[in-house]
Amino acid sequence: MLRKIESKNMGKSDLGWLQSTFHFSFAEYYNPKNINFGVLRVLNDDLIEPQTGFDTHPHRDMEIISYVVQGSLTHGDSMGNRETLTRGQVQYMSAGTGVWHSEHNLGDNLLRLLQIWVLPDQKGYAPTYGDYRFAWSDRQNKWLPIVSGKNGEAPIKINQDVNFYVLELDQGKEINFSVESGRQAYVVQIEGSSQINDVALNARDALEVTEESITLKATERSHNMLIEMKKS
Known part of the structure; x- marks a missing residue:
């Protein structure tokens, strides 16, 4: 079975520095019929203006994947990690029992990334971070x-x-x-x-x-x- 979801029917947000398309309910977009797809809970298509981003904030009990489409993404977290990724590269974080992190566009060009949250198979994992620089x-x-x-x-x-x-x-x-x-x-x-x-x-x-x-x-x-x- 196939079911198409057009971008124009997805949730939208424009904060000036951040423009987002929400595949599932998130932030101010809430649709009780569109909470998740299986264990896929969040898929946000984010556009982040230069020299802006998400300041330090907490997460727990979520598997978080970020896929950079264009621009550069700089990550920092309470585990001491600080990395910058570019097009086609991936970062992942198991928030587990709790982690604080930030995600910024410190470059001169627009950053586009897919921010994806997957429900873990159980709660209470130790927090972890990693990234991978795949060849295009x-x-x-x-x-x-x-x-x-x-x-x-x-x-x-x-x-x-x-x-x-x-x-x-x-x-x-x-x-x-x-x-x-x-x-x-x-x-x-x-x-x-x-x-x-x-x-x-x-x-x-x-x-x-x-x-x-x-x-x-x-x-x-x-x-x-x-x-x-x-x-x-």
């Missing part, structure tokens, strides 16, 4: 696994049975993905456009896939993320 070429015309559960294939491991993949597909090319029985996936059209089976996606649209094989064809150069998980 590793996602060109193939699915690149970037995040998985502890027994998965991705270099980033989190405390949940979930698998993240990213892809940049050249115009006109096709690629397949099978969402097996008892599983579901959430596909984000980050940049460009594509046709997935009989569904057309434009930039910032999304697609829910439940127990179905898909063929993604790039109608123009297509940058996608796919998050696969147990069916809810």
Whole structure:
């Protein structure tokens, strides 16, 4: 089963320094029919102006993934980590029993990132932080696994049975993905456009896939993320 979610129907926020598109209920956007998709609780598409960002604030009991689309993201936290990531790179944080962190755009250009929260498989983990600087070429015309559960294939491991993949597909090319029985996936059209089976996606649209094989064809150069998980 496929269900398309158009970007124009998602939650929106404009704070001046921060413009956000909310795939699920978050902050001032609340829709009781759109709280989560399985263990995927938050997916925010954020645009952050230069020399601004999220000042130090707390989290707990959440697996947090940030995927940089453009610009540079500088992270700091109460565990002593401070790192700056750029396009296509990923940071992850298991908030666990509690952590304070900040996320800023200290560069001169607009920062775009996907901020993603996944519910952990249990509460009370020790907080952890890490990042991974994937080569851009590793996602060109193939699915690149970037995040998985502890027994998965991705270099980033989190405390949940979930698998993240990213892809940049050249115009006109096709690629397949099978969402097996008892599983579901959430596909984000980050940049460009594509046709997935009989569904057309434009930039910032999304697609829910439940127990179905898909063929993604790039109608123009297509940058996608796919998050696969147990069916809810």
